[in-house]
Amino acid sequence: MNVLLDHFADFREGFVGTVLLTLASGLLAMVLGVVIAGFRVSPVPPLRAFGTAWVTLFRNTPLTLLFLIAWFVVPVIFAPGMSPWTKALLALSFYTSAFVCEAVRSGITTVPLGQAEAARSLGMTFSQTLRLIVLPQATRTVVAPLSSIFIALTKNSAIAGAFSVTELFGWQKTLSDQGYAIAWIFLWVALGYLVITFSISGLFQLLERRLGVAR
Amino acid sequence: MTEVSVAEEDKAATGELVVLKSVNKHFGALHVLQDIDLTIARGEVVVVIGPSGSGKSTLCRTVNRLETIDSGTISIDGRPLPQEGKELARLRADVGMVFQSFNLFAHKTVLENVMLGQVKVRKADKKQAEDKARALLDRVGVGAQADKYPAQLSGGQQQRVAIARALAMDPKVMLFDEPTSALDPEMINEVLEVMQQLARDGMTMIVVTHEMGFARSAANRVVFMADGRIVEQAAPDQFFSSPRSDRAKDFLSKILHH
Structure with missing residues (x-):
């Protein structure tokens, strides 16, 4: 009768799968993105080149292609025996980290140069200057674009479903194969995604307001 | 440790704290610093003045390597400025810098x-x-x-x-890069008083400024720059009462009239 009620356990499993995959790859993308952004503004030319190469590679490759590479190339060349979930995590977070990096870098450029000069003239190293002075002041500008990036990540995680990782979008395929009315399935899937994306934008709005007051 | 500090005391006695030797720097086609030779003794207060664009701010910023130089050498307390990195960071910690735009961590x-x-x-x-x-x-x-x-x-x-x-x-030496140029007139004195007190306490200072009053009262030496060169240097009394170069005479006649 009702797809959602009949298969709620599967739906819940898919929903939780999407949330976990988004959270984990969001976290890893965040860490990678900040580090790579640091590379891109570093005074060391090889690090800068690495950062630029990373962003160019992962920002300009279709995500599906990255998934295919994670599935069929990475196990052969680098690390055999990774679980599908890990492969999905890597593909998603590497891809997203390129966008996080550019958002963070644009935030860094909004911090007046004098702030970094003052830090350096006190004897701080490059990484201290970045960590203690520049990044904290860049955070406010970076929050808004980051929220968009994480919402995009949530929806991009649907690709993992096509690669047999348990997540929300995969639920749709299983059930439409069983002959349920497609419109209802899509409606529930869409609502599931909305819950996650609305939570993300709500969270980031809160963050923006907090940072706005506390400078 | 004690031996090292004794050695440093000895060096202190010789007195040369900041030494610039034939320093050159270009901004593209502009030759902002041309063969600058400048020695600042321990405890000395040197005021650098000159028309805007003369390279005085750049000179000040090269001393802690916020600006790199194309040729020449700069040494502080007997040690040449190292390349960017931990070593340079350590040296910068010994060189205080005060900026025109304050640059306090917001x-x-x-x-x-x-x-x-x-x-x-x-x-x-x-x-x-x-x-x-x-x-x-x-x-x-x-x-x-x-x-x-x-x-x-x-x-x-x-x-x-x-x-x-x-x-x-x-810090062993303090650099002031036009510290009062961004201030409202009624606030200039409160900053100059602090600097004057610092000078009286024996701090080694390099001060780029347009405040001739400060130069007169606190400086041991005035360095006059124009077009990327040090045109003239003298004790403040001598410089303000009888400048030797035409460039300095011209500059002083323009600023001392009002």
Whole structure:
């Protein structure tokens, strides 16, 4: 009768799968993105080149292609025996980290140069200057674009479903194969995604307001 | 350790703290610093003046390598400036810098601004750093503002905090890059008084400024720059009463009229 009620356990499993995959790859993308952004503004030319190469590679490759590479190339060349979930995590977070990096870098450029000069003239190293002075002041500008990036990540995680990782979008395929009315399935899937994306934008709005007051 | 400090004392006696030798720098086609030779003795207060675009700010910024140079050498306390890296960072900690636009850390309170370098660079104990910071803030007359953010302070107060922040590192030499140029007229004196006190206490200072009053009263030597060269240097009395070069005469006639 009702797809959602009949298969709620599967739906819940898919929903939780999407949330976990988004959270984990969001976290890893965040860490990678900040580090790579640091590379891109570093005074060391090889690090800068690495950062630029990373962003160019992962920002300009279709995500599906990255998934295919994670599935069929990475196990052969680098690390055999990774679980599908890990492969999905890597593909998603590497891809997203390129966008996080550019958002963070644009935030860094909004911090007046004098702030970094003052830090350096006190004897701080490059990484201290970045960590203690520049990044904290860049955070406010970076929050808004980051929220968009994480919402995009949530929806991009649907690709993992096509690669047999348990997540929300995969639920749709299983059930439409069983002959349920497609419109209802899509409606529930869409609502599931909305819950996650609305939570993300709500969270980031809160963050923006907090940072706005506390400078 | 004691032997090292004795050796440093000996070097102190020889007196040369900052030495620039045939320093050249270009900004593209512009030759901003042309064969600059300048020696600053320990405890000396040198005021650098000159028309805008003469390279005096650039000169000041090369001393702690915020600007790189194309040729020549700069050494501080007998050691040449190293390449960018940990070594340079260590040397910069010994060179205090005060900027035209204050550059206080906007996301930190006044107290944190003065503590940060001590704690993160000198690895000082937090409590000691705070005591020292409060003492320095009192000394420059902004002790009551310790818990405010820089944006809540007047320009004159911000610049005095910036001086305290630099002093917290116990620098061997202080660089002032037009410290009063961004200030409203009524705030200039409060900053100059702090600098004058500092000069009386024996701090080695390189001051780029347009404040001729300060040059007269606090400087041991005036360095006059124009078009990327040091045109003339002399004791302030001598320089202001009877400048030798035409360039300096012209400059003084323009600024001393009003």
